[in-house]
Amino acid sequence: MKVLLTAVLTVAALSSGSVVKAPGDTFELLILHNNDMHARFEQTSQLSGTCTTADREAGKCYGGFPRVAHVVKEARRAAHSGEGPPVLYLNAGDTYTGTAWFTIYKWKIAAEFVNALQPDAVSLGNHEFDEAVDGVVPFIRNLSAPVLAANLILDKVPELKNEPNLYKSIVIVKDHVKIGIIGYLTPKTKDLAPRNDVEYEDEIPAIRREVKKMKEQNVNILIALGHSGFVTDLEIARQVEDLDLVIGGHSNTFLWNADSTSEKPEVPEGPYPTEVKQADGRIVRVVQAYAYTKYMGKLDLVFDAAGEITKCEGTPILLDQEIPRDPELLATVNKYRKDMDRINNEAVGTSLVYLNETGCRLRECNLGNLIADAMLNYTREKYHEQYPDVNIAIVQGGRIRTSIYHEGTPFTLTRGDWINVLPFSDTLAIVTMNGTILKQSLEHSVSTWRTVDSTGQFQQVSGMEIIYDLARPVGSRVVEAKAVCSNCGFYKLQDIKEDYEYKMMMPTFLADGGDGYHMFIELPRKTLSYNELDSVLNYLMKYSPVDTQVDGRIKVLNEDSVTETEIKSEGHRSQPNAAATKYNNWYYVVITLFLCKYSFE
Template sequence: MLPPPLQCIILLFLLKWIHGVKFTLLHTNDMHSWFDPISAKGGKCLPGDDEQGLCFGGFGRVATAVQKARSSGPTIYLNAGDSFQGTPWFSVYRGKMVAELLNMLAPDAMALGVHEFDDGVDKLVEFLQTVNFPVVSGTLNLTNEPTLEACENLMDYKILKLNKTRIGIVGYIRSDTKQRTQPNNVIYKREVSSINKITKRLIQNEVNIIIALGHSGYQTDMDIALRCPDVDIVVGGQSHTFLYTGKAPHTDIAEGPYPTIVIKPDGRKVLVLQAYAYTKYLGKIHLEFDRGGNLLTFKGNPVLLDSTFKASQDIQDYLQKYRQVISDMEDHVVGTTTVFLNGDRKSCGLGECNFGNFIADSFVYARVLETMRDRSSWTDASIGIVNAGAIRASIEPGETGAITEADVVMVLPFSQHLFYTKISGTQLMRALEHSAYLRSTDNTGGFLQVSGLRLKYNYSHPKGQRITEIKALCSSCQIPHYENVITEDYYGIVLTSFLVHGGDGYNFIDTHNPTVQNLSILDRNAVIRYLQEHKVIYPEREERIMMQERMYRSSSGRRGLVAAVLFATFLYLASK
């Protein structure tokens, strides 16, 4: 029997071991430059609506919530990428403003998102040289981008110290980023294998709590949780996934519980976290680990950043210095719509949407104006194409139907130049078959909205053979009409720089006789001009793209079929 004093010492030692560290983990993802609050429908917060509790988020509220948590105890705040793009603020002030505002939020670490590459490597370098916090991305090979490799703030991982506990933050980004953004020489490595190599080094450096922070989507987040043995928590982004346990505080429908628990082969629980997008929610979870890095307890849910959170005055003062330019854009009416312009990412990524039709039509119109001097035909490019991922918002007609310059910038925030190209009917059909394929994957943003085409797809057919009918608007004709696409004929197309440069895996440049011309106009300026000259618009769905679906197919592709079979099985068993 040990003497009582020694028993007390041993007990205190065990308690200290068991209760190694407690802290609050905060996280945001896909903030997309929503410096101001966002409306319930995902658009601009109208004057007076915020005061009535009808708007949410904004960087000022994020700052207030983060500061409140930090003042209450040990806290780590992480950003899972895509802070670039999405609002007129970014379209005007680009990454420098994002960097300065993120410095005010002071995340402990940030992952790179796909959109952080949208302005090219040079602008990303400027961003990294401006921020004063670590940016982690352990799945990049930067050998061929030396200026990016030289950025001191960009690293594979960051080790944080909390109550003498070493916590490793390992960064990752989706491996197909090269096909989703501007051309660069970065090599994007596979997430799981890259993370596992890094975590082995961290374990050797006495890091026993490891958080994977990255931007690859909810499904990949769960795969990382399952297949990376040293990872304890996964904080993700990219898929804008809303996770919540219990009744959600607003109208958003949870796609899974918060946290989503993944069980490793050895029986350990790993927590997968996301917090929707656009600053509407702040992910918040209380964690407790023992000294061995084993998760003991956890409790939390995303926090809805509503009007109960007063925006940080420092951030409001900063924005006010630059607001006049944004206000002028919001006051500049460029057209009127009498119908809802549907730019919803799911609608436009799964089929024809009326806003996609309108935008593609404006591309064709831009080329018609450019070639007016040549009266041999009405145009040399009767086809307009835009990928669904380029369309980032819808426009409500509202009381007056007014469309402002700021609205258009919200819809098309990427500042893409328009190009004319000429390709064979065979190559055109290959591109459209690729569009059909992307629609059945998680990259529905690659699905094409069209002008000057009539398409029919049959998803009962195998990949690459789904087009059952394709007609194109003639260009060398006095009265435009639709004709069957001939494989040997050539067709003029107007499309964005993203697609011309091979974005989403497309090839719109003829290999034998490449013909590419820059129209010297941005996509959104083409839309604005089309609006201004047509005054009032009411675009419709015109059966430009018609689908014959497989039974039980959903936006999740084959997963929809599996879900339907499982559900039918459940009903059968329940009836027994």
């Protein structure tokens, strides 16, 4: 049986002879990193959907693996020629799920494209488990790079426990210097993925153990690479001694050295890098690079002989159309293009309005309204005789993956657009419950409400009206809730009654207790043969052009009352770059007091 031990990987082209530099030497390192690439193998629109001809002509296409490959190859070419420092390229998880490319080709295309980028290490993301354990094992096995996760408990999952390419940590040698990299994955994957037997340890003790092992091996440059969200990344940086850097993912956090950017929809949530002061005054840097291949994280570092950072500066690279695409990987994209173009270019409807995913985890959004309404509409149309009393539909905000907008009014909606929005393959279920359970689910919808690292369980609804008050304690935030009951004999919104019966449509993922909805697991259900995507495509065929608005079915009061904390660090930014000087050697990151590791889908 394989024991997950620290592995030593040597990059032959950049290391030979002794692995310890002479005393007094400094060590320069360029770190490039991505997270949450979500199957954006091809370039995307500004909102990370399908890049249309109109988008290309407007200069509004971004990212894609060929652009990532160009940046990585150019940096490595410079390092090899001596014109630039050694390069460490890292992937912080969630390569899976998000486009038709993955929907069709699954782990095989993910492994092919990640291997083409030749990362030095890859952490697992929660979406790597979207196809259950059987869907992630071949991905790990077929990657040329080591896959990292220190906090998995795999006693009941021998296929992962015995997988030779899955490590807790590794040591890489660059320019004769040892660099330790430790992986981690959010324990909330237990709620975010289809049910499986993988268990999770808290990230911090698991990372501490690996740090201790590496320090005993005289590894003094230590990086945590993982997928738990920005709030947890900050806690890791604050609590794990001897770490130098945390490279994270999961929350799609956009860090930027200015108050704003002309790009949309991203909004800066803090400086890049964000600095966290440990109890002894030591500074640990934390970075993420948004998502969907739109940016490449870039850090220029200088270490002293003891492995301490003496200089740290950088900024994410916007991978717009000014960045060339690597011809070799572009040829691989083109190999699949015929099949993908058929899907991505298939018109399924039109819209008069921007279909906005931003905020769907926090409040009512027009995209959530459209999806929930379409679920009810399709069921009433297709199965009215079988399910005449189904009057409620919900879809969680975390299931809605991206916005849709293209040039022109009305603009065309394609099948590819909607696969990007709704990439999951499970079907819908009709779940029967009483009013008590229904209210419990609504309370859960806002139990972890926060604007930073917002979680995925917020319900978008049809057939209900809800008023939440965030000034009230968790568990009593629903101040008014109306729904259409299933056995009342008429279709009318009325106050939810504890003993009334309600039939609610939802993704099977939620019916199985996903996103923390454990109150649904044992309830009577009927599993359907279709999902939200099928429902939406039918709706668009009937009602295009759509003009879906936010209509007040959900109201969230007192958002500002959710307690926020400023984490400040004074006077510790070493040689800030010009764009960051506005922080005057301090930084802020707004986080809620919910420092438990809540979920993102």
